[in-house]
Amino acid sequence: VPLSARSLTSAGVLLELIRTGRANTRSELANVTGLARTTVAQRLVTLFAHNFVIEAGGVPSTGGRPPAFLAFNSRVGVILAADLGATRARLAVSDLAGAPLAERTLEVDLRQGPAPVLERVEAAFRDLLEQVGRGAADVRGVGIGVPAPIALDRGAPIAPPLMPGWNRFPIQAWFQERHDAPVLVDNDVNVLALGEHRTYWRNVENLLYVKVDAGIGCGIVAGGQIHRGENGGAGDIGHIRLAGHEEIQCPCGNVGCLEAVAGGPAIAARLTRAGVEASTTQDVVQLALAGDRQAVHEIRATGRHLAEVLAFCVTCFNPSAIIIGGDVAAAHEQLLAGMREMIFKRSLPGSAAELRVVRGRLGDRAGVIGAALMVAEVVLTPESIDQAVEREPARLQSA
Amino acid sequence: VPLSARSLTSAGVLLELIRTGRANTRSELANVTGLARTTVAQRLVTLFAHNFVIEAGGVPSTGGRPPAFLAFNSRVGVILAADLGATRARLAVSDLAGAPLAERTLEVDLRQGPAPVLERVEAAFRDLLEQVGRGAADVRGVGIGVPAPIALDRGAPIAPPLMPGWNRFPIQAWFQERHDAPVLVDNDVNVLALGEHRTYWRNVENLLYVKVDAGIGCGIVAGGQIHRGENGGAGDIGHIRLAGHEEIQCPCGNVGCLEAVAGGPAIAARLTRAGVEASTTQDVVQLALAGDRQAVHEIRATGRHLAEVLAFCVTCFNPSAIIIGGDVAAAHEQLLAGMREMIFKRSLPGSAAELRVVRGRLGDRAGVIGAALMVAEVVLTPESIDQAVEREPARLQSA
Numbered sequence: 001v002p003l004s005a006r007s008l009t010s011a012g013v014l015l016e017l018i019r020t021g022r023a024n025t026r027s028e029l030a031n032v033t034g035l036a037r038t039t040v041a042q043r044l045v046t047l048f049a050h051n052f053v054i055e056a057g058g059v060p061s062t063g064g065r066p067p068a069f070l071a072f073n074s075r076v077g078v079i080l081a082a083d084l085g086a087t088r089a090r091l092a093v094s095d096l097a098g099a100p101l102a103e104r105t106l107e108v109d110l111r112q113g114p115a116p117v118l119e120r121v122e123a124a125f126r127d128l129l130e131q132v133g134r135g136a137a138d139v140r141g142v143g144i145g146v147p148a149p150i151a152l153d154r155g156a157p158i159a160p161p162l163m164p165g166w167n168r169f170p171i172q173a174w175f176q177e178r179h180d181a182p183v184l185v186d187n188d189v190n191v192l193a194l195g196e197h198r199t200y201w202r203n204v205e206n207l208l209y210v211k212v213d214a215g216i217g218c219g220i221v222a223g224g225q226i227h228r229g230e231n232g233g234a235g236d237i238g239h240i241r242l243a244g245h246e247e248i249q250c251p252c253g254n255v256g257c258l259e260a261v262a263g264g265p266a267i268a269a270r271l272t273r274a275g276v277e278a279s280t281t282q283d284v285v286q287l288a289l290a291g292d293r294q295a296v297h298e299i300r301a302t303g304r305h306l307a308e309v310l311a312f313c314v315t316c317f318n319p320s321a322i323i324i325g326g327d328v329a330a331a332h333e334q335l336l337a338g339m340r341e342m343i344f345k346r347s348l349p350g351s352a353a354e355l356r357v358v359r360g361r362l363g364d365r366a367g368v369i370g371a372a373l374m375v376a377e378v379v380l381t382p383e384s385i386d387q388a389v390e391r392e393p394a395r396l397q398s399a
Numbered sequence: 400v401p402l403s404a405r406s407l408t409s410a411g412v413l414l415e416l417i418r419t420g421r422a423n424t425r426s427e428l429a430n431v432t433g434l435a436r437t438t439v440a441q442r443l444v445t446l447f448a449h450n451f452v453i454e455a456g457g458v459p460s461t462g463g464r465p466p467a468f469l470a471f472n473s474r475v476g477v478i479l480a481a482d483l484g485a486t487r488a489r490l491a492v493s494d495l496a497g498a499p500l501a502e503r504t505l506e507v508d509l510r511q512g513p514a515p516v517l518e519r520v521e522a523a524f525r526d527l528l529e530q531v532g533r534g535a536a537d538v539r540g541v542g543i544g545v546p547a548p549i550a551l552d553r554g555a556p557i558a559p560p561l562m563p564g565w566n567r568f569p570i571q572a573w574f575q576e577r578h579d580a581p582v583l584v585d586n587d588v589n590v591l592a593l594g595e596h597r598t599y600w601r602n603v604e605n606l607l608y609v610k611v612d613a614g615i616g617c618g619i620v621a622g623g624q625i626h627r628g629e630n631g632g633a634g635d636i637g638h639i640r641l642a643g644h645e646e647i648q649c650p651c652g653n654v655g656c657l658e659a660v661a662g663g664p665a666i667a668a669r670l671t672r673a674g675v676e677a678s679t680t681q682d683v684v685q686l687a688l689a690g691d692r693q694a695v696h697e698i699r700a701t702g703r704h705l706a707e708v709l710a711f712c713v714t715c716f717n718p719s720a721i722i723i724g725g726d727v728a729a730a731h732e733q734l735l736a737g738m739r740e741m742i743f744k745r746s747l748p749g750s751a752a753e754l755r756v757v758r759g760r761l762g763d764r765a766g767v768i769g770a771a772l773m774v775a776e777v778v779l780t781p782e783s784i785d786q787a788v789e790r791e792p793a794r795l796q797s798a
Binding site for chain 1: 408409433617622627632633634712745
């Protein structure tokens with residue numbers, strides 16, 4: 001029972017039935033809802049007037065005129081989505097089903113602070129909107145993924161190690177001032193996990209998405225939904241303590257944290273000490289891609305460190321799959337090979353029996369696709385649709 | 400949208416609206432469902448005929464006769480619930496809201512194997528039924544918690560270390576042969592977690608219930624639901640490796656497992672080596688309750704070991720609360736004191752900021768109450784109610 005909807009059979013609920021394929025004709029809608037045909041017809045008038053529903057040809061019938069097939073019009077509006085990385089932002093204008101209509105990559109440096117970065121993102125959003133022939137009124141939501149812990153109620157990073165200058169900056173409010181639509185901001189690993197789950201892993205209920213980059217973090221899908229925990233901190237595995245590395249101080253205040261031992265900058269520092277010049281995660285990636293023996297060795301070690309922590313997560317959480325992403329993970333197959341072996345060795349046989357440990361299939365598009373889907377799922381709830389229908393006079397634009 | 404119900408406004412859905420207090424008069428039901436008054440009345444006739452609904456006086460009104468207040472009749476049937484422990488079984492006959500009508504505790508020894516133990520449980524169920532004046536036809540479901548990993552599809556323990564002789568024994572089928580009602584079997588920590596959550600912690604979405612006894616395990620509530628993981632293995636924290644204890648072999652095949660270091664038998668063995676005679680978890684508990692210095696010292700150490708693993712779980716899962724239960728936990732306050740300190744020291748400040756670490760409030764009744772609630776939630780789904788209504792002619796028994 002969707003407690004959020006105005007009624008169990010509101011216009012928003014009817015749209016959900018149509019959108020999810022549970023009822024696609026007037027008579028199916030009447031059967032599933034128990035409503036009278038005339039009531040179904042009234043609610044469809046509203047949904048048609050707002051362009052949420054279109055008639056899409058007929059369905060096979062045993063004779064006579066086929067009943068009209070009702071479909072969700074995912075082009076009734078668009079979503080602006082961005083996945084901000086330390087050095088690169090992926091942007092998209094997507095339809096309301098989360099499918100990108102136009103995409104762009106920007107080179108950015110998050111250390112410049114919020115204003116210059118977000119201005120460039122916003123300018124690129126305007127370009128992309130123009131490119132697909134849409135305007136401000138078409139924007140139904142904005143979704144942003146950032147590599148930082150996020151206070152979900154305010155959409156602001158909290159003490160983000162990779163984003164000095166962004167602490168408590170209200171990213172949500174910043175976009176809200178510029179768009180008359182819901183704005184959602186979340187940790188990058190959560191949107192990455194959502195993107196992969198909704199695209200390729202819908203048939204499993206529980207998975208972990210692990211990003212291995214300058215930072216190390218994990219997005220959790222539990223029971224088909226993103227698990228954020230009590231204050232958005234779930235999956236922060238970069239700060240789990242690795243045994244035997246207590247001499248390494250982590251900026252978080254603890255010692256021996258996974259991220260301080262195995263994140264990109266930590267690898268770069270070890271390479272430099274070993275005589276191989278490297279200062280950033282990108283340097284490490286370039287060296288590994290070029291086959292540098294020392295860099296590959298370090299990435300293999302990172303795989304083992306990760307696996308020690310992930311074995312713990314597997315025993316705790318018993319997921320169906322672990323999806324690996326991030327630049328360091330992409331740099332060399334050795335990471336995954338080392339991880340797989342150690343995870344299976346350390347986990348309980350039962351909990352790892354059918355576990356799959358694989359690379360993400362969406363690559364570095366997972367975040368921007370996930371950010372759009374995060375917004376789509378919120379703006380298409382029956383409650384949101386009911387509110388949209390009540391708030392505005394019907395938009396009689398052509399679909 | 401409850402995909403499981405026959406329709407969005409079936410009799411089963413109406414019962415859910417009534418039961419959860421969302422609609423308790425005929426006109427509220429019509430408003431919430433969008434159904435015509437006559438349709439609401441038809442479905443209520445069915446629910447009344449099956450005794451699922453009763454009229455319970457009037458509600459305040461501004462004048463005239465008050466509309467009849469509709470209430471769920473939780474006494475329409477009963478649930479048989481049992482929480483099997485290594486040496487003690489707690490049993491109850493509960494109403495359909497999960498409230499115990501009669502309870503009993505049996506001394507058992509699970510090592511005797513399934514047949515003798517389950518026969519005694521079944522005999523006690525029959526006694527309890529008689530005690531509350533109910534018969535076989537009143538039993539709407541059976542719920543059993545056992546201290547073992549469970550294959551949920553078959554309700555059978557899988558390689559249970561504390562229950563030799565029970566491996567793959569079909570507990571579910573055993574009770575199913577004796578009762579014409581759904582039988583659910585689950586790991587004890589899951590029913591413990593459910594019992595505490597539904598009774599005292601409904602306002603939080605995420606909690607861990609940690610049982611510290613002969614075995615150590617953890618029940619997880621994520622997003623308000625029990626998180627079992629891909630094959631029921633979630634929360635098996637007794638088999639997470641403690642750093643620095645690699646010399647201790649665990650029966651599971653790994654080394655240094657939390658349970659092998661800090662479970663009841665491990666403590667007893669260390670006490671014996673230190674010259675204090677102890678062979679079982681109960682011995683340890685008795686010694687600690689009597690204030691034996693060595694036993695209290697060991698229990699404090701157990702608290703620290705647990706905390707090391709739980710700090711990891713807190714960082715991973717970011718729960719609102721950790722509830723501690725089990726005999727070892729009950730034996731001495733030192734366990735909790737040591738745990739709290741270490742969990743907060745080791746966890747990320749953000750994820751532990753508002754964490755509560757407390758004893759379970761239901762004590763050793765949590766399991767049997769949780770087992771009843773687990774069954775209640777399944778037999779009262781709209782789908783189950785709709786099936787019950789269709790399957791049988793109306794039971795016109797008095798409520």
